[in-house]
Amino acid sequence: MARIVKLDDLADPRLRDYVDLRDVQLRLKLESERGLFLAEGEKVVRRALESGHRPRSFLMSPKWLDGLADLLDETDVPCFVLDDDAIEELTGFHVHRGALAALERPDLPSPRDVLAAARRVVVVEDLADHTNVGAIFRSVAALGFDAVLLSPRCADPLYRRAIKVSLGAVFWLPYARVDDWYTAPDLLREAGFTTYAMTLAPDSVPLDEVPRDTHRLALVVGSEGHGLSGRWEQAADHRVTIPMAADIDSLNVASSVAVACWELRPRTIPV
Secondary structure (H helix, E strand, C coil): CCEEEECCCCCCHHHHHHCCCCCHHHHHHHHHHHCEEEEECHHHHHHHHHCCCCEEEEEECHHHCCCCHHHHCCCCCEEEECCHHHHHHHHCCCCCCCEEEEEECCCCCCHHHHHHCCCEEEEECCCCCHHHHHHHHHHHHHCCCCEEEECCCCCCCCCHHHHHHHCCHHHHCCEEECCCHHHHHHHHHHCCCEEEEECCCCCCEEHHHCCCCCCCEEEEECECCCECCHHHHHHCCEEEECCCCCCCCCCCHHHHHHHHHHHCCCCCCCC
């Protein structure tokens, strides 16, 4: 079972994985260098472990020990215990759900391996906001799509905020980064995917009118501000848009993905 370690010194080096969680740039650097990621809250921590991710340690207040006792019984890593005020001072925010876990960051599969096992994927270009990335993963998983491909500059799905918003969907939904992003349209085409680029281009077709009798399809979305690159707009098989009411030209990118995944969903979603 986990080793319960009660601490009162916030400078203890064993707590370094949990320092300044609100500092996004610092956390991205440290988590990458140390090969870890953080899960926040009882439900998310459970989903991380149930999906096979390996913990390095836990951090929680005393009142959460009983609620997570079954998980702690199954591992021999340390569980650091601090009171709520000390955890807030250490991490920089109030941990509403009482528990944190530092986990080993897994190696990502190759894009080709992800595509080989998928029929419907969402391709995300240069999306910088972790909340939007987490929301996209949640929609992709909920609406029967199989995987996500990310450009090199996309936000990290395993950043704490993205994990929380996705409700842990990032733990089991396959995803990969495409290092040579210019070749991504060719990669999808060679794997047999028909691509649907979401764009406000003048020749875009309403999403509910586009042909979709295809064995494999990929929905492609761009960044919050500039949308898709010209390369993707030109290389996609179809340019599509969601018809809007007057005076509104678009939805938030995560909302757009949810609507499009619903429209392009497999008609029978496995339960």
